[in-house]
Amino acid sequence: MTSYDDAWSDEEPTMSEASGIRYLHFGTEWVQGAMRVRRPAELVLAYTQQMMAWLLFVAPQKSHSVGILGLGAGSLLRFTLKHTPASVETAEWNPAVTAMCRAFFRLPSNDRSYIDHVDAALWLEKPHNIGRYVALMVDLYDAQAQGPVRESLEFYQGCHRALSPEGGVMTVNLFGNHESFPRNLANIRAAFEGPVLELPEIDAGNRVVLAFRGPVLEATTGQLLDRAAAVEQVCGLPATRWARHLLEQLRQGGA
Template sequence: MRNKPASQHDEVTLSEHDGIRYLHFATEWVQGAMRIDKPAELVLEYTRQMMAWLLFLDPPREAAIGQLGLGAGSLTRFCLKHTDSPLQVVEWNPQVTLVCQWHMKLPAASRLVIDHEDAAVWVADPARQGQCPVLMVDLYDAQAQGPVRDSVQFYAHCRRVLGEVGVMTVNLFGNHDSFPRNLANLREAFDGRLALLPPIDAGNQIVLAFSGPPLQVSAEALLERAAQVEARYGLPARRWARSLIGAQRGQGLLDF
């Protein structure tokens, strides 16, 4: 499945329970979710963690927030509501986009561009260099057991898309055998500049990867930033900050 050509698209299906609509690829695995009466809310915990880049960067004003994998459009709807940034989404299955527009309340917006292309091909284009200082990567197929694009080369191309200074968040599956390989490939592509958030009950684990000059920040400054993010966006940012501080216990300054 990892090397499946883009012409072989997964069938998109929907389910609903207790006011939440779920997107699937014809399996029981959930690919995304939307609270029907609050479509911009991030229902799934891992999607909230995908926004942890806000601890380090403000939403860009001219360059785009990049998203590889549309899913149920949760991150797209959230960013359209809470930022003024241009949004660049790459989704290889046009049916996913149609379902999000028809059934997942994905709004039409002049600052939203969706390219229907293999994410690996998209990031490999040299013209993408520096296009998205923020990149959120969530690339899963119907089996949902590991990213479908995860090579060192792919992650190195993602780093090039970030440009001089940027942060990428990647949705990995911590208790699957793909996790160690992804972590090793990310470390190689980003010169070891990674930070891991704690895994959630569903098994997802979000990794942050950094481009640009080495970053040092005090625990106090990170917690202050987290409080601002929490107040503005309604995200559990102080929890994220405390976990990152705990991972570097004993250091006066945190390195990212």
């Protein structure tokens, strides 16, 4: 297994800003995350909004834990802490990314949040992470931002084990027009052995995929649409559109 230390040794985080939006980079033009300076909890990038689609299937409680693999600019962490009562644990290999986020991206200091500086694949192997999370958001990219740096069957099996057997959802950011997409999709299907659903590809090419553990898909159509309406009202996300798209896939038997 190639370590992040080998793969990312020259990828120090950099920053740019335009039109009131601050962007995180790894020394290239590719955007690794973004924050609207005046509204830091807003999800600026469309794919980060889609990464929250697990909210359609899980109503997070104070006792729940959410996992994030890849800190980026901290967008998913800020949003989850603002809109849910759950605790959040983030795996981020590079401490320099965390330092950048604390200095320039308003990373919250919150007793519900813990950042573990560790390779995501090793994080999944830690005993206290097994069966723990109601949601796992996976967004692992290097400086070229063309395909995930973790994509093996074993990695996705670890993601499945990290989800609560009582009900959990993984969302993962992929690139639909990249050669890695079919390989990732096949490995996710094999690891989760159940329906794998896709949200519509956005203009930038990101395609967010959802996979499930436990009984979270047992909700009726009416219950899912009611949940979507609530998420839309509280979080300002286009959840009803997502729900209808996913329901159509479920009627067709899943991906």
